[in-house]
Amino acid sequence: MLRIAVPNKGSLSGPAAEMLHEAGYQQRRESKELRIVDPGNDVEFFYLRPRDIALYVASGQLDIGITGRDLLIDSGADAEEILPLGFARSTFRYATRPGTIGELADLKGKTIATSYEGIVAKHLADHGIDASVVHLDGAVETAIQLGVAQVIADVVETGTSLRNAGLEVVGEPIMKSEAVVIRRTGADGEDPKVQQFLRRLQGVLVARTYVMMDYDCRVEQLEKAVALTPGLESPTVSPLHNEGWVAVRAMVPSKEAQRIMDDLYDIGARAILTTAIHACRL
Numbered sequence: 001m002l003r004i005a006v007p008n009k010g011s012l013s014g015p016a017a018e019m020l021h022e023a024g025y026q027q028r029r030e031s032k033e034l035r036i037v038d039p040g041n042d043v044e045f046f047y048l049r050p051r052d053i054a055l056y057v058a059s060g061q062l063d064i065g066i067t068g069r070d071l072l073i074d075s076g077a078d079a080e081e082i083l084p085l086g087f088a089r090s091t092f093r094y095a096t097r098p099g100t101i102g103e104l105a106d107l108k109g110k111t112i113a114t115s116y117e118g119i120v121a122k123h124l125a126d127h128g129i130d131a132s133v134v135h136l137d138g139a140v141e142t143a144i145q146l147g148v149a150q151v152i153a154d155v156v157e158t159g160t161s162l163r164n165a166g167l168e169v170v171g172e173p174i175m176k177s178e179a180v181v182i183r184r185t186g187a188d189g190e191d192p193k194v195q196q197f198l199r200r201l202q203g204v205l206v207a208r209t210y211v212m213m214d215y216d217c218r219v220e221q222l223e224k225a226v227a228l229t230p231g232l233e234s235p236t237v238s239p240l241h242n243e244g245w246v247a248v249r250a251m252v253p254s255k256e257a258q259r260i261m262d263d264l265y266d267i268g269a270r271a272i273l274t275t276a277i278h279a280c281r282l
């Protein structure tokens with residue numbers, strides 16, 4: 001039975017459970033459940049603190065886990081990313097009061113508050129900057145106002161928390177993060193159970209980012225039309241009853257669907273439809 005770690009709280013937990021549900025796995029019914037078995041899929045889910053997941057996976061007790069890339073790197077655990085999942089996207093950045101720090105080198109001698117000591121210590125060491133790091137559990141933005149630090153290093157998504165605290169970012173992002181599937185470093189990459197799990201999640205990712213597009217066009221316009229909708233491998237082209245016309249079917253990225261429909265219309269395609277993809281295996 002495949003043993004999988006899933007975040008039990010925080011920004012990762014809702015979207016992770018939703019993705020697993022879309023991939024056909026049973027999920028817990030209430031947030032106090034710490035472990036469930038899905039016998040139909042031969043999988044056992046353990047609901048753990050996101051920050052602990054890399055450690056459990058590195059220990060070899062659990063086969064794979066879902067966590068944040070930033071949490072994985074911060075943990076220093078012997079685990080590696082095998083599939084990015086596209087949710088809980090964020091950057092990790094230094095921030096301070098406007099006008100206090102111009103560039104990275106100005107961090108020298110400062111005290112930096114963060115919940116991600118591992119990432120910050122490594123970044124400072126890589127840049128040869130000698131600064132102190134103070135660990136806080138959360139609400140790090142308030143540390144400057146309360147005099148615990150002159151600088152913070154924290155997760156930034158919309159920037160609202162920084163603005164509300166009257167802070168501005170310093171330098172470029174230290175890293176970009178999103179939810180990722182991880183496994184123990186060097187674990188068997190061919191394990192069929194793991195491969196099947198990854199294919200299911202990849203199917204959800206594709207279903208979320210592509211739509212199916214159908215349209216009719218004149219045979220003379222087919223090459224131009226196919227250039228607009230090349231599909232993932234190649235579009236399906238079927239004859240229509242009306243001579244000189246064909247029906248075309250191809251997957252297109254959802255974000256580009258409206259532009260592609262305009263372009264197809266301009267070259268004479270008609271009856272252009274898009275439909276959602278609910279699941280797929282590529």
Ligand SMILES: Nc1ncnc2c1ncn2[C@@H]1O[C@H](COP(=O)(O)OP(=O)(O)OP(=O)(O)O)[C@@H](O)[C@H]1O
Nearest residue numbers: 009010011012050068070088089090138155157177
């Ligand atoms: N506002 C946010 N937007 C996107 N991702 C976020 C946000 N806040 C945290 N994350 C991501 O969530 C993961 C941290 O999850 P964790 O549960 O430890 O913290 P949290 O979501 O801040 O929850 P809490 O602080 O309430 O426990 C990291 O990968 C981080 O990048």
Ligand SMILES: O=P(O)(O)OC[C@H]1O[C@H](OP(=O)(O)OP(=O)(O)O)[C@H](O)[C@@H]1O
Nearest residue numbers: 138139140155156157158159160161162
């Ligand atoms: O750029 P934003 O969109 O404002 O998002 C970033 C904020 O979200 C998270 O905080 P959370 O609400 O989880 O509280 P915490 O700081 O206690 O973890 C993170 O730690 C930042 O503070």
Ligand SMILES: [Mg+2]
Nearest residue numbers: 010011138139
């Ligand atoms: Mg938080």
